[in-house]
Amino acid sequence: MFKWFTYKTYPEFFKTYLKSFKEKQPKSIEETRFVVFDTETTGLDLANDRILSIGAIAINNNIIEVADSFEIYLKQDAFNAETVEIHGLLKDGNLIKTTEIEAIEQFIRFLGNSILVAHHAAFDIEMMNAALKRMKLPKLRNKTIDTGILYKKLEGKKENHFNLDVLCTEFNIPKHDRHTASGDAYITALLFLKIISKLKKERTVHYSDLFRTSNHKGLI
Amino acid sequence: MKNTIAERIFDFLKNFPPFDVLEKEQLFNIASNVKVTYIEKDSFVFRQDELPHQNFYIVKDGAIGLYRTMESDHILIDICDEGDIFGLRPIIQNDHYLMSAKANEETVLYAISVEILKEIIKTNEKANKYIIASFSSNIKTPYAKTNNGQLFANVNSLETNNAFSEVQTAQYSKNPITCLKNATIQEAALIMSDKKVGSILIVEDKKPIGIITDKDLRLKIATGIISIDKNVSKIMSFPVITFPEKITIAEAQIAMIKHKITHLCITKDGSPNSELVGILSEHDIVVLHGNNPSVLIKELKRSKNVETLKYVREKSAELLKGYIEQNIPITFISKIISEITDAITIKAIELSITEMKTEPPVKFSWLALGSQGRKEQLLITDQDNALVFEDVSEENYQKTKNYFLELSQKITEKLHFVGYEFCPADMMASNPKWCLSLSEWKQQFNSWITKPTEDAIMLCTIFFDYNFVYGEKELVTKLSKSIFKSIQSFEIFLNFLGRNALKNPPPLGFFRQFLMEQDGNHKDQFDLKSRALMPLIDAARLITLSHNIKDKNNTISRFHKLAKIEPQNKDLYLSCADSFKILLHYRTEQGLKNNDSGRYINLNTLTKLEKLKLKGCFKPIKDIQDLLNIRYNLAQMM
Numbered sequence: 001m002f003k004w005f006t007y008k009t010y011p012e013f014f015k016t017y018l019k020s021f022k023e024k025q026p027k028s029i030e031e032t033r034f035v036v037f038d039t040e041t042t043g044l045d046l047a048n049d050r051i052l053s054i055g056a057i058a059i060n061n062n063i064i065e066v067a068d069s070f071e072i073y074l075k076q077d078a079f080n081a082e083t084v085e086i087h088g089l090l091k092d093g094n095l096i097k098t099t100e101i102e103a104i105e106q107f108i109r110f111l112g113n114s115i116l117v118a119h120h121a122a123f124d125i126e127m128m129n130a131a132l133k134r135m136k137l138p139k140l141r142n143k144t145i146d147t148g149i150l151y152k153k154l155e156g157k158k159e160n161h162f163n164l165d166v167l168c169t170e171f172n173i174p175k176h177d178r179h180t181a182s183g184d185a186y187i188t189a190l191l192f193l194k195i196i197s198k199l200k201k202e203r204t205v206h207y208s209d210l211f212r213t214s215n216h217k218g219l220i
Numbered sequence: 221m222k223n224t225i226a227e228r229i230f231d232f233l234k235n236f237p238p239f240d241v242l243e244k245e246q247l248f249n250i251a252s253n254v255k256v257t258y259i260e261k262d263s264f265v266f267r268q269d270e271l272p273h274q275n276f277y278i279v280k281d282g283a284i285g286l287y288r289t290m291e292s293d294h295i296l297i298d299i300c301d302e303g304d305i306f307g308l309r310p311i312i313q314n315d316h317y318l319m320s321a322k323a324n325e326e327t328v329l330y331a332i333s334v335e336i337l338k339e340i341i342k343t344n345e346k347a348n349k350y351i352i353a354s355f356s357s358n359i360k361t362p363y364a365k366t367n368n369g370q371l372f373a374n375v376n377s378l379e380t381n382n383a384f385s386e387v388q389t390a391q392y393s394k395n396p397i398t399c400l401k402n403a404t405i406q407e408a409a410l411i412m413s414d415k416k417v418g419s420i421l422i423v424e425d426k427k428p429i430g431i432i433t434d435k436d437l438r439l440k441i442a443t444g445i446i447s448i449d450k451n452v453s454k455i456m457s458f459p460v461i462t463f464p465e466k467i468t469i470a471e472a473q474i475a476m477i478k479h480k481i482t483h484l485c486i487t488k489d490g491s492p493n494s495e496l497v498g499i500l501s502e503h504d505i506v507v508l509h510g511n512n513p514s515v516l517i518k519e520l521k522r523s524k525n526v527e528t529l530k531y532v533r534e535k536s537a538e539l540l541k542g543y544i545e546q547n548i549p550i551t552f553i554s555k556i557i558s559e560i561t562d563a564i565t566i567k568a569i570e571l572s573i574t575e576m577k578t579e580p581p582v583k584f585s586w587l588a589l590g591s592q593g594r595k596e597q598l599l600i601t602d603q604d605n606a607l608v609f610e611d612v613s614e615e616n617y618q619k620t621k622n623y624f625l626e627l628s629q630k631i632t633e634k635l636h637f638v639g640y641e642f643c644p645a646d647m648m649a650s651n652p653k654w655c656l657s658l659s660e661w662k663q664q665f666n667s668w669i670t671k672p673t674e675d676a677i678m679l680c681t682i683f684f685d686y687n688f689v690y691g692e693k694e695l696v697t698k699l700s701k702s703i704f705k706s707i708q709s710f711e712i713f714l715n716f717l718g719r720n721a722l723k724n725p726p727p728l729g730f731f732r733q734f735l736m737e738q739d740g741n742h743k744d745q746f747d748l749k750s751r752a753l754m755p756l757i758d759a760a761r762l763i764t765l766s767h768n769i770k771d772k773n774n775t776i777s778r779f780h781k782l783a784k785i786e787p788q789n790k791d792l793y794l795s796c797a798d799s800f801k802i803l804l805h806y807r808t809e810q811g812l813k814n815n816d817s818g819r820y821i822n823l824n825t826l827t828k829l830e831k832l833k834l835k836g837c838f839k840p841i842k843d844i845q846d847l848l849n850i851r852y853n854l855a856q857m858m
Contacts, residue, residue, distance in 0.1 A: 172281075
């Protein structure tokens with residue numbers, strides 16, 4: 001009852017978003033739209049830090065579609081001078097910036113019910129959820145794939161835990177625009193395709209395998 | 221809105237044709253709609269006979285092999301690497317793929333929708349031209365940026381004046397000595413001696429109408445032919461050759477050689493109808509340039525020792541370097557350098573004869589062989605030569621032969637000193653095998669032709685390109701006649717020669733793809749000589765021989781001659797000639813840069829554009845080899 005009540009207060013875009021999950025979901029990698037994304041943030045504190053920019057790009061049928069991509073920069077109140085060094089986004093840069101509310105709405109529209117892919121996805125997703133919470137909206141509903149975990153499904157990689165830089169080197173991906181949300185999203189998208197391709201070579205990959213963690217403890 | 225990914229793709233695409241000629245917005249539109257795909261090693265992008273995709277592809281990273289399957293053979297036709305486009309033709313012509321595209325290594329491709337490109341082709345004429353041209357012929361990159369003095373500027377533009385636009389401009393005398401056209405010869409001569417100059421311009425309304433030089437005074441006045449009180453117009457040379465102020469040294473030299481003159485008038489707009497602003501003499505150029513072909517040849521003619529020959533040879537190497545830098549047409553360069561080489565050889569022969577105790581007992585000719593015979597020897601390489609002497613009676617034979625062997629020994633040593641090293645295979649007139657009487661030579665060629673063993677064919681390819689350098693030309697004419705008679709009575713020889721022409725480079729695989737040397741000192745380098753130049757040289761020789769043409773020795777002139785004889789193959793022969801020019805120019809440039817023969821190229825040192833253009837030269841090679849294959853029925857002989 002309470003749930004239904006709050007649902008009614010959601011803005012239109014979010015209702016559409018939630019409704020989309022009632023549609024029949026694809027069952028194969030080829031039919032699925034993956035949205036690979038990355039965020040740049042003012043820091044690592046979920047409560048106090050804020051999203052500076054969101055970059056995302058879609059993969060359909062193993063093809064990275066540049067036309068189906070998303071890039072947005074957010075206006076900031078909170079500002080952490082220390083992280084500027086990494087991502088170079090100053091509080092008042094020359095970029096056109098939108099409010100957090102507007103940015104999240106646009107991203108949700110772009111995302112729809114697609115599968116979210118990110119490297120070390122948990123952090124980026126929690127940052128999004130924190131922003132949603134500020135908008136009095138529930139968490140993201142999308143299925144997610146963490147390329148960091150997907151990588152561990154490859155033979156002999158179980159114990160490894162690597163950051164994007166190390167994997168770029170291993171998979172021979174040029175590190176253009178590293179530490180911009182769009183650049184990292186693109187790099188992650190390539191990484192995603194390469195890992196999947198390698199997995200397929202090693203064994204038969206079922207669609208559901210992508211979402212299962214290699215560490216089965218969580219299922220018990 | 222900012223689009224970081226599209227910007228990055230834009231930055232990549234803008235380096236490669238046809239994207240480099242697109243408007244910024246057009247290219248950004250393409251970049252924003254690129255589809256990125258990852259192709260695992262050994263996976264297919266498309267297969268032969270498949271229906272065309274909606275996209276064509278450009279290689280971002282990695283390499284795609286294009287394979288043609290015939291029966292059970294997969295033949296590698298081409299390798300596309302960074303920046304190469306493939307799969308475009310089938311989409312535009314709505315035809316099946318004629319080849320399979322397979323990743324030779326893991327590859328990232330940009331797929332570009334043909335709809336977007338079609339839209340752009342409609343509005344961008346340059347891009348349109350490129351696409352059309354790249355279908356109709358792969359002969360050369362259809363347009364090339366000539367303005368930055370790149371070697372591969374397409375041959376036609378190399379031969380226009382534009383090619384010189386960025387070359388150093390010549391410094392001319394800004395205060396030319398002039399007189400009016402009603403002056404007398406004596407008045408003009410007085411001005412000349414007063415100003416201590418060797419020439420005077422005759423002007424009317426400040427426009428140059430004629431010139432008088434020391435030479436005119438010497439030939440026409442001092443001889444008493446014309447009296448000194450006559451009007452200057454009686455002896456002046458006219459019209460004068462005029463150029464604009466921005467004349468380059470190269471242009472000036474060419475103009476002087478072409479018109480056989482020593483002075484050029486510089487006028488305001490370059491036409492004879494504008495104001496005279498200066499004069500450029502051959503002397504000015506010599507001073508500027510330090511050397512000049514006609515000066516070098518004059519110096520050679522005066523030289524009394526082999527040191528001077530060496531000096532001139534070294535000077536000519538500098539000259540060559542300057543010409544290559546200035547992008548002067550290769551036909552012109554090779555003409556000048558061969559002239560100098562011949563002049564050096566002649567002088568070496570003359571010096572050697574004077575060293576001999578007696579005059580030559582009978583008439584003889586000195587032949588240049590191989591690249592020198594073809595007048596294609598630009599960089600200094602080893603010497604290949606032979607000597608033919610008149611038939612003598614049997615009792616005199618040994619004595620005569622010994623004389624010419626001794627003479628040849630002296631000549632080859634001199635050439636070696638000058639810088640043309642001894643031939644490692646000993647193909648020199650000092651070798652008793654290649655210092656023969658006319659009858660012996662006729663017999664030798666006849667035996668090569670009628671018993672075409674592999675060695676014989678190899679020797680033929682060298683000896684057939686002989687060129688008369690010194691002595692009695694009649695001997696050479698007789699020899700040529702005899703050779704053609706032998707060939708006519710044993711025509712299958714041409715088939716053997718044809719087989720040899722196809723033997724050198726790998727026949728199909730190397731077309732439009734660089735095959736590196738697999739082993740040896742030049743592993744992983746590209747052998748420009750045997751894979752690109754030799755096939756053209758061999759083909760030109762074979763086909764001209766089959767037409768009984770002996771007076772054409774040079775590969776370019778052979779192809780030009782063939783284009784006239786076989787109008788149905790004109791385009792092919794002319795494109796072969798163009799390719800050969802580019803390749804020869806390129807080899808020369810490489811040789812100068814690396815101080816070697818220029819034969820082996822390290823592909824990593826080439827820019828993408830250079831590679832593209834070099835590849836463009838290989839298409840005619842493939843085509844001419846196909847022609848040989850059919851004409852000489854070589855498939856059956858292989």
